[in-house]
Amino acid sequence: MTVDSNDKGKELEKKELGISDKSGTNSLKEVLQFKVVYWGPGESGKTTNYFRLREKFDGVKLNRGYSIETTDGRTLWQDSVRLSFYLNLAEIKFNVITQIVTATGQERFLSTREYVLDGADGVVFVADSDPEKMEQNKRSFRELVSFTSEQDVPFVIQLNKRDLEGAISVEEFKKELGLPKFEKYEDGTQVVYPTVAIEGESVRKCFEDLMVLVLFNFFRE
Numbered sequence: 678m679t680v681d682s683n684d685k686g687k688e689l690e691k692k693e694l695g696i697s698d699k700s701g702t703n704s705l706k707e708v709l710q711f712k713v714v715y716w717g718p719g720e721s722g723k724t725t726n727y728f729r730l731r732e733k734f735d736g737v738k739l740n741r742g743y744s745i746e747t748t749d750g751r752t753l754w755q756d757s758v759r760l761s762f763y764l765n766l767a768e769i770k771f772n773v774i775t776q777i778v779t780a781t782g783q784e785r786f787l788s789t790r791e792y793v794l795d796g797a798d799g800v801v802f803v804a805d806s807d808p809e810k811m812e813q814n815k816r817s818f819r820e821l822v823s824f825t826s827e828q829d830v831p832f833v834i835q836l837n838k839r840d841l842e843g844a845i846s847v848e849e850f851k852k853e854l855g856l857p858k859f860e861k862y863e864d865g866t867q868v869v870y871p872t873v874a875i876e877g878e879s880v881r882k883c884f885e886d887l888m889v890l891v892l893f894n895f896f897r898e
């Protein structure tokens with residue numbers, strides 16, 4: 678390479694790296710950006726939800742996403758991926774970028790959970806259908822309510838592992854958590870979303886319904 682072309686190369690590099698003081702034509706105002714957190718007790722299926730969503734929205738992924746786990750498959754820090762999609766609501770098409778993260782359910786990492794929840798625009802609470810996990814479900818739910826009530830963050834409740842033998846009934850679960858007996862709220866969202874995350878059952882529906890709540894909340898503010 679000659680000295681000359683090397684210099685030219687440097688000039689080009691400088692130009693490409695410079696940050697223009699004019700904003701681009703692609704105004705950020707046209708894109709709505711949100712963060713959705715999967716929350717719940719240890720091993721209720723948050724990471725499984727995350728993997729199924731990543732598969733279902735494979736075509737709209739902005740990055741590959743990551744999943745940080747301990748050697749025994751528990752979430753150590755968080756899983757995270759960003760999706761870019763259109764959300765259709767009342768015949769209006771919204772251009773949306775959503776970051777999806779899962780919190781760790783492990784008690785000893787409570788401080789990381791608060792961090793993961795920071796800036797959340799919506800939460801999917803993933804509960805476990807195992808009757809023996811009811812105390813953990815309740816504790817985790819209380820924790821979530823205390824975090825979200827201050828910030829008015831919308832959430833939906835998912836009752837996962839419906840395939841388990843001896844799974845708690847939806848009615849009993851609602852009673853334990855102090856939820857209303859009816860099936861749906863006036864806005865059409867379900868009080869509880871029964872899912873089988875390992876099979877991907879109802880995972881997408883639950884996420885989409887939350888996104889609608891997130892969008893409503895955004896325009897209400």
Ligand SMILES: Nc1nc2c(ncn2[C@@H]2O[C@H](COP(=O)(O)OP(=O)(O)OP(=O)(O)O)[C@@H](O)[C@H]2O)c(=O)[nH]1
Nearest residue numbers: 719720721722723724725751752782838873874875
């Ligand atoms: N039977 C059954 N098992 C499930 C279901 N969803 C997840 N699991 C299993 O439950 C275990 C825990 O799932 P994860 O998705 O890792 O749970 P997590 O909530 O991310 O757990 P932490 O990150 O440790 O808090 C795994 O063995 C999953 O295969 C389900 O719908 N049915």
Ligand SMILES: [Mg+2]
Nearest residue numbers: 723724751752
């Ligand atoms: Mg996990």
